[in-house]
Structures are given as C-alpha cells and as structure tokens.
Amino acid sequence: MGRPIITPAEMTAAEQAVFDAGTDSFDIMTRAGIAAAEFLHARWPEGTIQVLCGPGGNGGDGFIAAARLAKLWRTVEVFCLVDPSALTGDAAKAAAQWQGGVRPLEAALSAPHDLVLDALFGGGLSRPLDGVPAALATRGGRVISIDVPSGIDGLTAKPLGACFRADGTITFSGLRPAHVLQPGAALCGVVFAADIGVPAQTQAVENSPLIWGPAMPRPGPEGYKHKRGHLKVVSGPAASTGAARMAARAGLRVGAGLVTVVSGHGAMSVNAGHLTAVMLEEANSADDLAAAIQNAQVVIAGPAAGITPSTRANVEVLLKGAARAVLDADALTVFDSHPAELFKRLRPDDVLTPHVGEFRRLFGDLLDTEANKIEATRKAAAKAGCVVLLKGADTVIAAPDGQAVVNTHATPWLATAGSGDVLAGFIAGLMAQGMATLPAAAMGAWLHGEAGLRVGAGLISEDLEAQVPNILSALHGERR
Ligand SMILES: NC(=O)C1=CN([C@@H]2O[C@H](COP(=O)(O)OP(=O)(O)OC[C@H]3O[C@@H](n4cnc5c(N)ncnc54)[C@H](O)[C@@H]3O)[C@@H](O)[C@H]2O)[C@@H](O)CC1
Numbered sequence: 037m038g039r040p041i042i043t044p045a046e047m048t049a050a051e052q053a054v055f056d057a058g059t060d061s062f063d064i065m066t067r068a069g070i071a072a073a074e075f076l077h078a079r080w081p082e083g084t085i086q087v088l089c090g091p092g093g094n095g096g097d098g099f100i101a102a103a104r105l106a107k108l109w110r111t112v113e114v115f116c117l118v119d120p121s122a123l124t125g126d127a128a129k130a131a132a133q134w135q136g137g138v139r140p141l142e143a144a145l146s147a148p149h150d151l152v153l154d155a156l157f158g159g160g161l162s163r164p165l166d167g168v169p170a171a172l173a174t175r176g177g178r179v180i181s182i183d184v185p186s187g188i189d190g191l192t193a194k195p196l197g198a199c200f201r202a203d204g205t206i207t208f209s210g211l212r213p214a215h216v217l218q219p220g221a222a223l224c225g226v227v228f229a230a231d232i233g234v235p236a237q238t239q240a241v242e243n244s245p246l247i248w249g250p251a252m253p254r255p256g257p258e259g260y261k262h263k264r265g266h267l268k269v270v271s272g273p274a275a276s277t278g279a280a281r282m283a284a285r286a287g288l289r290v291g292a293g294l295v296t297v298v299s300g301h302g303a304m305s306v307n308a309g310h311l312t313a314v315m316l317e318e319a320n321s322a323d324d325l326a327a328a329i330q331n332a333q334v335v336i337a338g339p340a341a342g343i344t345p346s347t348r349a350n351v352e353v354l355l356k357g358a359a360r361a362v363l364d365a366d367a368l369t370v371f372d373s374h375p376a377e378l379f380k381r382l383r384p385d386d387v388l389t390p391h392v393g394e395f396r397r398l399f400g401d402l403l404d405t406e407a408n409k410i411e412a413t414r415k416a417a418a419k420a421g422c423v424v425l426l427k428g429a430d431t432v433i434a435a436p437d438g439q440a441v442v443n444t445h446a447t448p449w450l451a452t453a454g455s456g457d458v459l460a461g462f463i464a465g466l467m468a469q470g471m472a473t474l475p476a477a478a479m480g481a482w483l484h485g486e487a488g489l490r491v492g493a494g495l496i497s498e499d500l501e502a503q504v505p506n507i508l509s510a511l512h513g514e515r516r
C-alpha cells in the first residue's frame with residue numbers, strides 16, 4: 037500500500053470511532069504532539085524554537101510538542117493566539133502539560149528564533165488568517181507545521197488567504213489532499229505521516245511501487261514475445277508521426293512483446309524511415325483499423341492524430357474491438373462537443389489520459405465544482421465509465437468505483453512536448469502484458485516521473501525511454 041490520503045472528514049470519523057471504542061481523546065492528542073516534537077527534533081536537531089499555538093486541537097498538539105521538545109533539551113518559547121485560560125477541552129489539558137511561560141502571539145513577531153513550530157490551525161480552517169497569524173505566516177524563515185501549514189484548507193489544498201510555507205509538515209494516520217495536490221503540496225515541504233493509533237478508511241492512496249510492484253509484468257523462463265502482448269499505436273498523418281512513434285517505443289521499452297504503428301498510406305514512408313524494432317502496418321480507413329487491431333491486446337489512439345472525422349471514426353471502431361484502449365489528446369478532443377458519444381462506448385478497462393484542458397473539454401467544470409482534483413477525477417471516471425488519468429504535477433488516476441491514486445513522483449522538467457505520448461506508451465505497454473488498467477496507469481505515471489527525475493534539467497521526451505532499463509532493473513531487484 038502507498039500512504040493513504042484521508043479527507044479531514046474521514047479523519048474526524050476515524051477519530052470518533054476510536055473514541056467510541058473507549059480511547060481517551062487526550063491520549064490521541066498526546067501521541068500527536070509527541071510525534072510532532074520527535075519529527076522536528078530528528079530532522080532539525082539544532083536551533084531555538086518558537087511554538088505558535090492556536091485556539092483548538094492544533095494548538096493542543098503544539099503545547100504537547102513544546103513540553104516534549106523541552107525534555108529533549110531544546111530551547112523553546114511558546115506563543116498563543118488566545119489567553120491560555122480561554123482554552124477548553126483537550127487543548128486546555130495540553131496547555132497544562134507545558135511548564136514554561138506562554139506569551140501573546142504578537143510577541144512572536146519580534147522574538148529571536150531559528151525554527152517555528154506552526155500549531156495555529158489544522159486543515160479544517162473555517163476562515164482566512166488575518167491580523168497577527170497572517171503577519172507570522174508571511175514573514176518567512178524555517179517552519180515546521182502540524183497537520184497542514186496554517187492557512188491551507190486540508191481538503192481543497194488551497195490557501196484561504198495568507199498561509200505558512202513549511203519546510204516540513206507532520207500529519208497523522210495518513211496524508212490529507214493538501215499534502216499531495218497543488219498548490220498546497222508545494223507549501224508543505226517534506227511530509228511525514230505518523231501513526232497515532234487512528235486507522236482511517238479511504239479509497240485514495242499516494243502512488244508508490246508498493247501498490248503495483250507485486251503486479252509488475254516479468255517474463256518467465258518460458259516467456260516469448262507473443263506471450264508479452266501486442267500493442268498497436270495509431271499514427272497521425274505524414275507531418276505528425278513522431279508522437280505515435282514515441283508512444284510505441286515507450287511501450288516496447290516497458291516490455292510489450294510486439295509493438296506496431298498503424299499508419300495511413302501517406303505516412304507509411306516517413307514511419308518506415310524511423311522504425312526498427314517497432315513494426316509498421318498500413319490502414320487507410322476505420323474498417324482497415326478494425327481488421328488491424330484484431331490481434332492486439334491494447335491500442336493507443338490520439339497522439340497527434342488530428343481533430344478530424346477519421347480520428348473519431350477510428351476511436352469508434354477501436355471501442356468496438358476486443359483490445360483495451362488508451363485514449364489521449366486528439367482522440368479526446370474530437371468528442372468535446374458530444375462527450376456522451378464517447379462515454380457510452382468506453383469500457384471499464386479503457387483509460388483516458390487528458391491534461392487539464394482536455395479534461396475540461398470532456399468533463400466541463402468538475403474541477404471547479406468538486407472539492408478537489410481527486411474528487412473531480414473520480415466523478416469523471418464514473419461519468420466516462422473507465423479509468424481516467426488527469427495529468428499534472430499532481431497526477432490523479434481514478435477508477436469508476438472510486439479508487440484513486442495520486443502521483444507526485446515527478447519533476448517540472450517533464451512539462452515538455454511529447455512527454456504525454458511517452459506516458460501513454462508506458463501505460464499501454466504495461467497493459468499489453470496483462471496488467472490491470474488502474475495499476476498499469478499508476479506504474480506508468482511513476483516510471484514517467486522517475487525517468488524525468490533521472491534526466492532532470494535539459495530533458496526532452498526522447499530521453500525518457502532510455503532510462504527505463506535501469507529503473508525496471510532496480511524495481512525487479514536485478515543487478516546491472
Ligand atoms: N480531534 C482530535 O482528537 C485530534 C486532533 N488533532 C489536532 O487537532 C487539530 C484539529 O483541531 P480543531 O478541530 O480544534 O481545529 P483547529 O486547531 O484548526 O482550531 C479551530 C479553531 O480555530 C478557529 N479558527 C478557524 N479559523 C480561524 C482564523 N482564521 N482565525 C482565528 N480563529 C480561527 C475556529 O473557530 C476553531 O475554534 C488537527 O489539526 C490536529 O492537529 C490531533 O491532536 C489528533 C487528535
């Protein structure tokens with residue numbers, strides 16, 4: 037399993053279940069505060085600390101953390117937004133654990149320090165920061181936040197107004213959407229999720245080899261190419277063939293046994309001039325394509341295909357065949373005025389790989405009306421009736437049944453021409469070898485991110501597939 041992604045509401049329900057089963061809520065707060073102190077102390081072992089406490093549970097964690105940090109011989113000063121006598125419940129009990137003085141929050145603005153422990157507000161913030169909290173949020177310096185950097189909504193991953201920018205964030209039981217989705221994720225620094233004995237139920241996880249590693253295709257001793265699946269990629273016209281070839285080579289690299297580019301007559305010679313291990317086959321109509329894909333397990337359509345009636349006809353025949361479909365780019369855009377025509381044909385094992393613009397064209401304003409990108413992609417998958425992978429720095433992959441995987445294993449250097457074609461090729465190549473669609477999409481996104489991270493600055497899409505042998509060898513634990 038990857039790290040679970042829990043909404044603030046799911047976390048509250050999980051806490052309630054633990055309390056109902058007899059655990060004292062103050063014990064849970066104590067575990068949270070101690071975990072926060074130990075996280076800070078392990079990662080930032082030097083320097084004086086300002087602990088900023090808010091009026092609720094987040095502030096309660098801060099008081100417990102302050103007491104533990106003092107026991108670890110750290111120099112700690114505590115500042116509170118309200119007079120400690122005004123605290124109630126567990127926060128009041130937590131404040132009683134702190135033996136030192138408590139100064140008003142505004143005093144923190146001028147007090148010297150090396151580190152800030154931000155325990156002002158959790159991810160369930162009800163209104164934007166103002167006054168002293170807002171001034172503290174925007175002054176800079178090294179910050180470690182409890183739950184989320186104060187000022188960020190844990191569910192939407194958006195700042196409500198001014199917010200802290202943390203070097204590290206400690207959260208509990210699992211991640212919140214704000215730790216993986218932008219813009220919040222970029223404001224959290226390194227994120228640690230501590231186990232405080234509150235198991236939460238969720239269908240969303242952070243992408244990790246732990247999810248799909250056991251399902252990674254690997255040829256056995258009796259393996260031969262026909263057992264490793266046949267992937268076909270529909271080429272664009274003569275002047276736009278590169279996208280299909282990049283997807284095809286990516287599919288071959290991740291292990292599809294056979295890969296064929298299916299090309300119209302006009303593009304045959306340019307494709308033939310550039311292909312070696314990838315095969316080439318001519319198809320000049322949708323009927324030709326229907327015949328060509330009969331021996332394929334997976335077909336990619338869309339990369340540089342053209343927004344034309346023939347692209348739409350190709351998608352329609354593709355969705356009548358037995359092969360699973362990976363639809364990207366123009367294969368999506370050709371349905372932008374009649375998305376229902378696409379949705380009614382899609383099967384649960386097909387996958388759409390839109391970027392945000394393509395997503396909006398097919399699914400309207402889900403990104404504005406849903407709480408966050410995870411919810412929007414889930415709704416889209418349910419509407420389309422297949423797996424949907426919505427690209428970005430925070431790629432979300434969702435299935436119609438609500439399962440979702442968020443991939444943050446990536447680099448901004450991947451934002452370059454052709455990068456999406458390679459991603460489609462990775463996913464399709466894994467599917468061709470028999471992987472189920474959701475894990476194949478998750479593994480494809482992770483491989484794509486890892487390849488991008490290994491190339492780094494100066495990356496062009498042609499570089500990505502060359503990284504695959506080293507990455508796959510490492511994933512399979514094979515020495516090279
Ligand atoms: N519920 C529990 O038992 C646990 C809670 N934990 C901690 O408790 C936190 C949640 O506690 P709360 O629900 O009390 O939430 P907060 O600690 O975020 O406090 C909410 C309070 O702040 C006020 N507030 C919200 N926005 C404000 C603003 N802009 N300016 C001034 N005041 C504002 C609200 O009116 C409310 O009184 C979590 O983030 C976590 O750190 C952990 O201790 C684990 C256990």
Ligand SMILES: [K+]
Pocket residue numbers: 094154155156157158181182183184185186
């Ligand atoms: K906080």
